[in-house]
Amino acid sequence: MKVIGKDKLEKFFKKHADSKSALIAWHRDAIDSSWNTPQDIKNRYRSANFLSDNKVIFNIKGNNYRLVIRVRYQNGIAVILWVGTHAEYNKENFRSKK
Numbered sequence: 001m002k003v004i005g006k007d008k009l010e011k012f013f014k015k016h017a018d019s020k021s022a023l024i025a026w027h028r029d030a031i032d033s034s035w036n037t038p039q040d041i042k043n044r045y046r047s048a049n050f051l052s053d054n055k056v057i058f059n060i061k062g063n064n065y066r067l068v069i070r071v072r073y074q075n076g077i078a079v080i081l082w083v084g085t086h087a088e089y090n091k092e093n094f095r096s097k098k
């Protein structure tokens with residue numbers, strides 16, 4: 001996959017150093033993957049949650065952090081929309097955001 005928005009990950013792990021290795025591992029795995037359907041993601045990330053508009057929520061580092069992406073399956077592109085703590089995620093409303 002082509003992953004857009006790596007700078008959001010870098011900015012986040014500068015503030016939350018303990019997330020760095022997990023986010024780098026996720027990024028590397030995403031680049032090496034070919035997600036054609038949501039099931040392809042679910043096969044690799046059992047705890048991933050799927051929302052409308054091809055948004056996917058990943059639990060990072062034992063669910064301490066959340067990563068939200070939008071996948072363009074036909075184009076092989078994953079766009080990083082947001083990364084934050086679990087507590088910050090609970091304050092967001094990704095179900096209604098486009």
